[in-house]
Amino acid sequence: MEHAISASPRTHANAKSAAINAKAVRKHFGGRTILNDVSLDFRPGETVAILGPSGGGKSTFLRCLNGLCHFDEGEVRVGSRTLLARGRTAGHELEQVRRSFGMIFQDFQLFPHRTVLANVTEAPVRVLGEGRRSANERAHELLRRVGLQDHAEKYPHQLSGGQKQRVAIARALAMKPQGLLCDEITSALDPELKAEVLKTLEDLKREGLTLLMVTHEIGFARRAADRVVVLCDGKILEDGTPREVLDSPTSPRMREFLQCVLG
Ligand SMILES: Nc1ncnc2c1ncn2[C@@H]1O[C@H](COP(=O)(O)OP(=O)(O)OP(=O)(O)O)[C@@H](O)[C@H]1O
Ligand SMILES: [Mg+2]
Numbered sequence: 001m002e003h004a005i006s007a008s009p010r011t012h013a014n015a016k017s018a019a020i021n022a023k024a025v026r027k028h029f030g031g032r033t034i035l036n037d038v039s040l041d042f043r044p045g046e047t048v049a050i051l052g053p054s055g056g057g058k059s060t061f062l063r064c065l066n067g068l069c070h071f072d073e074g075e076v077r078v079g080s081r082t083l084l085a086r087g088r089t090a091g092h093e094l095e096q097v098r099r100s101f102g103m104i105f106q107d108f109q110l111f112p113h114r115t116v117l118a119n120v121t122e123a124p125v126r127v128l129g130e131g132r133r134s135a136n137e138r139a140h141e142l143l144r145r146v147g148l149q150d151h152a153e154k155y156p157h158q159l160s161g162g163q164k165q166r167v168a169i170a171r172a173l174a175m176k177p178q179g180l181l182c183d184e185i186t187s188a189l190d191p192e193l194k195a196e197v198l199k200t201l202e203d204l205k206r207e208g209l210t211l212l213m214v215t216h217e218i219g220f221a222r223r224a225a226d227r228v229v230v231l232c233d234g235k236i237l238e239d240g241t242p243r244e245v246l247d248s249p250t251s252p253r254m255r256e257f258l259q260c261v262l263g
Pocket of ligand 2: 058060
């Protein structure tokens with residue numbers, strides 16, 4: 001399997017990772033309560049696996065943390081920035097929050113008509129105003145770190161799913177984020193490609209990046225997460241260490257869910 005992340009100095013993250021504090025977040029869609037008073041604190045550098053049954057509110061919650069989705073009540077603090085309910089967040093606060101936590105999705109969302117290199121340099125040049133030369137240099141370094149140094153001139157359609165997802169990770173890192181919000185980013189991948197991407201994330205974890213991962217990878221959660229949070233019907237069902245939550249869950253609903261996932 002192609003993979004080569006070296007223990008090179010940190011080039012992707014700001015000096016300090018940010019904490020995220022969600023306080024009493026409520027979200028409704030068409031009269032239905034999707035997030036019901038969710039309060040969660042994430043420490044800088046923490047890797048948290050967010051699990052739970054389909055429709056439980058995991059993606060919605062992650063999107064609320066990044067300001068991609070408005071919530072109706074509550075507050076979210078990301079480092080020194082605050083997201084307010086009902087979209088009342090000031091524009092510059094929202095921009096800073098989005099910069100500090102990159103979001104990665106299941107379907108990669110790469111620009112199809114741009115090379116790998118251009119995908120990675122686009123935002124640093126356009127949004128951060130970084131010079132083309134320096135952006136290119138950093139992009140090559142990031143591609144090397146996700147094991148794609150030989151693919152810079154390719155287009156997304158010439159890559160495997162696992163490679164595309166690693167480009168998406170490099171692209172998010174190019175914005176020098178303090179953490180990554182990952183929404184089921186390995187769900188569409190074959191087992192071997194899944195392993196490549198999870199390995200990349202484990203390397204980033206070791207380097208201190210805050211990682212919040214919505215995932216169905218129980219093995220990854222057990223191995224790499226500091227903490228497992230379970231969201232079900234818009235509420236926190238479990239919150240603890242992987243051993244606590246996965247080996248001795250307190251709620252019958254969680255035991256049922258684990259039985260389904262583990263088969
Ligand atoms: N834009 C929307 N409009 C209306 N309802 C929505 C919208 N987005 C999500 N929902 C509803 O909110 C609930 C939570 O959805 P969400 O996508 O957050 O769940 P999830 O836990 O991520 O599920 P999955 O594991 O299937 O991805 C679901 O019932 C969904 O139908
Ligand atoms: Mg989801």
